[in-house]
Amino acid sequence: xxxxxxxxxxxxxxxxxxxxxxxxxxxxxxxxxxxxxxxxxxxxxxxxxxxxxxxxxxxxxxxxxxxxxxxxxxxxxxxxxxxxxxxxxxxxxxxxxxxxxxxxxxxxxxxxxxxxxxxxxxxxxxxxxxxxxxxxxxxxxxxxxxxxxxxxxxxxxxxxxxxxxxxxxxxxxxxxxx
Amino acid sequence: xxxxxxxxxxxxxxxxxxxxxxxxxxxxxxxxxxxxxxxxxxxxxxxxxxxxxxxxxxxxxxxxxxxxxxxxxxxxxxxxxxxxxxxxxxxxxxxxxxxxxxxxxxxxxxxxxxxxxxxxxxxxxxxxxxxxxxxxxxxxxxxxxxxxxxxxxxxxxxxxxxxxxxxxxxxxxxxxxxxxxxxxxxxxxxxxxxxxxxxxxxxxxxxxxxxxxxxxxxxxxxxxxxxxxxxxxxxxxxxxxxxxxxxxxxxxxxxxxxxxxxxxxxxxxxxxxxxxxxxxxxxxxxxxxxxxxxxxxxxxxxxxxxxxxxxxxxxxxxxxxxxxxxxxxxxxxxxxxxxxxxxxxxxxxxxxxxxxxxxxxxxxxxxxxxxxxxxxxxxxxxxxxxxxxxxxxxxxxxxxxxxxxxxxxxxxxxxxxxxxxxxxxxxxxxxxxxxxxxxxxxxxxxxxxxxxxxxxxxxxxxxxxxxxxxxxxxxxxxxxxxxxxxxxxxxxxxxxxxxxxxxxxxxxxxxxxxxxxxxxxxxxxxxxxxxxxxxxxxxxxxxxxxxxxxxxxxxxxxxxxxxxxxxxxxxxxxxxxxxxxxxxxxxxxxxxxxxxx
Ligand SMILES: Cc1cc2nc3c(=O)[nH]c(=O)nc-3n(C[C@H](O)[C@H](O)[C@H](O)COP(=O)(O)O)c2cc1C
Ligand code: SF4
Ligand code: SF4
Ligand code: FES
Numbered sequence: 001x002x003x004x005x006x007x008x009x010x011x012x013x014x015x016x017x018x019x020x021x022x023x024x025x026x027x028x029x030x031x032x033x034x035x036x037x038x039x040x041x042x043x044x045x046x047x048x049x050x051x052x053x054x055x056x057x058x059x060x061x062x063x064x065x066x067x068x069x070x071x072x073x074x075x076x077x078x079x080x081x082x083x084x085x086x087x088x089x090x091x092x093x094x095x096x097x098x099x100x101x102x103x104x105x106x107x108x109x110x111x112x113x114x115x116x117x118x119x120x121x122x123x124x125x126x127x128x129x130x131x132x133x134x135x136x137x138x139x140x141x142x143x144x145x146x147x148x149x150x151x152x153x154x155x156x157x158x159x160x161x162x163x164x165x166x167x168x169x170x171x172x173x174x175x176x177x178x
Numbered sequence: 179x180x181x182x183x184x185x186x187x188x189x190x191x192x193x194x195x196x197x198x199x200x201x202x203x204x205x206x207x208x209x210x211x212x213x214x215x216x217x218x219x220x221x222x223x224x225x226x227x228x229x230x231x232x233x234x235x236x237x238x239x240x241x242x243x244x245x246x247x248x249x250x251x252x253x254x255x256x257x258x259x260x261x262x263x264x265x266x267x268x269x270x271x272x273x274x275x276x277x278x279x280x281x282x283x284x285x286x287x288x289x290x291x292x293x294x295x296x297x298x299x300x301x302x303x304x305x306x307x308x309x310x311x312x313x314x315x316x317x318x319x320x321x322x323x324x325x326x327x328x329x330x331x332x333x334x335x336x337x338x339x340x341x342x343x344x345x346x347x348x349x350x351x352x353x354x355x356x357x358x359x360x361x362x363x364x365x366x367x368x369x370x371x372x373x374x375x376x377x378x379x380x381x382x383x384x385x386x387x388x389x390x391x392x393x394x395x396x397x398x399x400x401x402x403x404x405x406x407x408x409x410x411x412x413x414x415x416x417x418x419x420x421x422x423x424x425x426x427x428x429x430x431x432x433x434x435x436x437x438x439x440x441x442x443x444x445x446x447x448x449x450x451x452x453x454x455x456x457x458x459x460x461x462x463x464x465x466x467x468x469x470x471x472x473x474x475x476x477x478x479x480x481x482x483x484x485x486x487x488x489x490x491x492x493x494x495x496x497x498x499x500x501x502x503x504x505x506x507x508x509x510x511x512x513x514x515x516x517x518x519x520x521x522x523x524x525x526x527x528x529x530x531x532x533x534x535x536x537x538x539x540x541x542x543x544x545x546x547x548x549x550x551x552x553x554x555x556x557x558x559x560x561x562x563x564x565x566x567x568x569x570x571x572x573x574x575x576x577x578x579x580x581x582x583x584x585x586x587x588x589x590x591x592x593x594x595x596x597x598x599x600x601x602x603x604x605x606x607x608x609x610x611x612x613x614x615x616x617x618x619x620x621x622x623x624x625x626x627x628x629x630x631x632x633x634x635x636x637x638x639x640x641x642x643x644x645x646x647x648x649x650x651x652x653x654x655x656x657x658x659x660x661x662x663x664x665x666x667x668x669x670x671x672x673x674x675x676x677x678x679x680x681x682x683x684x685x686x687x688x689x690x691x692x693x694x695x696x697x698x699x700x701x702x703x704x705x706x707x708x709x710x711x712x713x714x715x716x717x718x719x720x721x722x723x724x725x726x727x728x729x730x731x732x733x734x735x736x737x738x739x740x741x742x743x744x745x746x747x748x749x750x751x752x753x754x755x756x757x758x759x760x761x762x763x764x765x766x767x768x769x770x771x772x773x774x775x
Binding site: 027028029030031033034064065068069070071072086087088089090091092093097100104124125126127128129130131132133135142144148149 | 191192193196197230231233376377378379380381384385416417418454455456457458459460471472473474475476477492533535536537541542573576607609611615620623624627633738760761765
């Protein structure tokens with residue numbers, strides 16, 4: 001990859017191809033948003049405007065839908081997104097203590113990203129692994145039967161990974177249109 | 179393919195894959211190949227076996243050996259000992275906690291003995307990604323029977339006669355719903371499968387989709403035939419990637435086999451299914467909100483009537499059913515309505531799947547005949563309460579439900595009995611609570627959930643529930659008075675009566691139910707400023723017992739607030755003013771000198 005903008009052109013092109021391939025445009029907004037979030041990682045204003053134009057919808061309508069559904073995010077996630085399950089089974093087995101420990105260790109609250117962009121912290125509801133409650137997910141990897149004391153070690157491992165790959169800088173931002 | 183003598187089934191459900199079950203699959207396959215047995219022994223990634231507590235599970239057939247808590251490192255021994263030499267690996271067998279005996283066959287485990295699996299009939303038995311295995315277990319026979327031997331009306335009548343009621347929460351008679359949808363004339367009708375499974379802590383729909391996706395496809399097609407619809411739509415949570423993938427593959431396989439698409443099985447009945455993804459809004463489980471969401475709008479409910487059966491997806495007659503409801507349909511057609519109606523209680527027929535979780539020994543998926551008691555589910559199947567603690571309550575119905583206390587342990591579980599007991603069936607989440615759980619806190623948890631998930635369309639729900647939550651917060655902070663308790667009840671009743679949709683109408687239930695059953699506990703918070711379970715942090719104090727404290731100074735070192743003082747080898751003291759109640763000292767003390775009060 002030569003520069004950051006090339007990556008974005010590719011991304012917008014991929015989204016456009018997906019939209020062009022739809023059998024009809026009516027009622028497809030949510031599907032397109034899913035696709036876009038999959039491509040870009042999040043849904044910044046520029047991407048929402050692009051989608052509105054491509055589907056012939058007012059930007060306000062796109063924004064209204066993005067805001068309504070908690071799955072959609074307008075903020076980029078960390079390199080290693082962390083989510084803690086706050087479903088009932090995890091909650092009664094102490095998931096809130098895990099969240100508190102993470103907030104303490106990372107110095108951020110739920111919904112935020114660490115200043116170095118390595119971690120983001122979110123909560124979600126029941127991932128269907130209640131037998132392993134409480135459950136924490138880091139970059140897609142599920143950690144079960146968590147205790148607050150286990151958190152530091154796991155975070156430490158990912159910190160090391162982040163440092164190891166920190167040298168090569170890649171463009172994660174969405175800085176321009178395609 | 180012809181020489182397969184043995185099947186090794188590995189759980190590919192979400193719980194077990196989180197515990198590396200796919201690595202087990204790879205290790206087993208490699209080992210079997212190394213032993214030159216690849217033609218005789220087949221490793222199958224199956225759906226959830228239900229016994230999630232002891233996952234990852236590996237089951238070997240035909241001898242039905244049931245291995246628990248298997249690791250990838252165990253693969254070598256399983257292959258060398260069991261598969262090659264026919265000797266079971268006893269250290270991986272389930273140990274009965276009562277008799278301490280090793281049990282090799284799942285049929286003899288207490289967890290399975292009282293279960294009757296209809297909706298989960300194939301979960302853990304077949305490879306969900308292989309349509310042939312579904313067909314081999316009578317799959318798509320019910321669809322064939324419906325198309326070639328029954329009229330649409332006969333299908334509706336059979337479902338009506340079975341007494342099946344919706345498993346998504348409402349308990350509406352399914353046959354009647356189909357009859358209404360069939361009665362409308364339209365150029366296009368839709369069959370909608372509600373796979374939004376919003377109850378946090380419930381995972382039965384997900385397991386059916388992951389473990390037996392063809393049963394849903396078959397049932398939707400049968401429904402399409404019965405009501406005169408050629409299109410099916412599944413609304414599925416995007417948070418369930420494995421279920422999405424399996425269902426997608428199953429739809430493609432069904433199309434390729436001629437079981438979906440035009441002229442199914444050569445008949446003149448055509449039916450196909452499309453998938454739509456939810457995006458993390460609980461209210462979209464409500465059928466009118468779901469339909470709005472399918473149309474890519476904000477998922478705000480609309481008032482009924484018109485019901486979806488009259489005007490649903492794109493204004494066309496639509497029949498909405500839950501995943502588990504559909505999973506029962508093929509069996510009803512094959513075994514007959516009379517057989518189905520012979521199971522269960524007078525007004526609740528068949529079985530119900532519960533996602534048993536919380537403070538119970540055997541967390542997992544449990545399917546029992548309607549009319550089974552709570553005691554059987556929690557103590558016989560669930561193995562009782564963890565760590566020898568005392569049972570306090572079982573919460574059913576999720577954020578819309580209530581809690582069932584000890585006095586209801588012997589009540590037969592069915593739709594009507596649970597409502598009479600002040601809770602509801604809901605979709606099947608069952609959370610077991612023990613003496614350490616604070617009921618004010620539990621009510622606060624559920625209400626916090628509904629406040630977050632309220633779509634905001636109507637005021638009682640948007641504002642009222644928020645006020646209730648604030649009152650609960652006041653109670654757990656020890657700042658409330660007895661008058662607040664009566665105001666809480668009053669507000670709850672108003673919200674129930676005036677909200678537009680089921681979310682608002684049922685949101686106060688967890689509060690009312692805990693107020694009814696645990697009023698003393700509320701009073702303790704309000705009057706004595708005390709949380710009997712020690713959960714409400716602002717009412718709790720950490721104290722050091724001077725008799726037990728060795729003066730090791732560990733706690734003072736970990737305390738982030740510098741609240742602990744004391745000299746080496748002398749008893750330490752916690753300053754209650756400075757303490758931030760993080761519990762770090764409690765977790766650190768090796769001498770059990772710190773307690774919560
Ligand atoms: C707030 C709310 C959430 C709901 N969530 C679900 C859900 O996640 N899954 C479901 O099947 N039904 C859910 N329902 C019930 C549906 O509105 C509808 O009654 C059901 O899908 C009908 O299918 P059934 O008759 O087969 O149960 C919910 C209802 C309300 C009011
Ligand atoms: S009751 Fe709540 S969720 Fe339902 S329509 Fe009103 S505001 Fe929305
Ligand atoms: S950790 Fe325990 S034993 Fe050590 S000083 Fe603190 S209370 Fe005393
Ligand atoms: S509640 Fe956390 S996995 Fe189910």
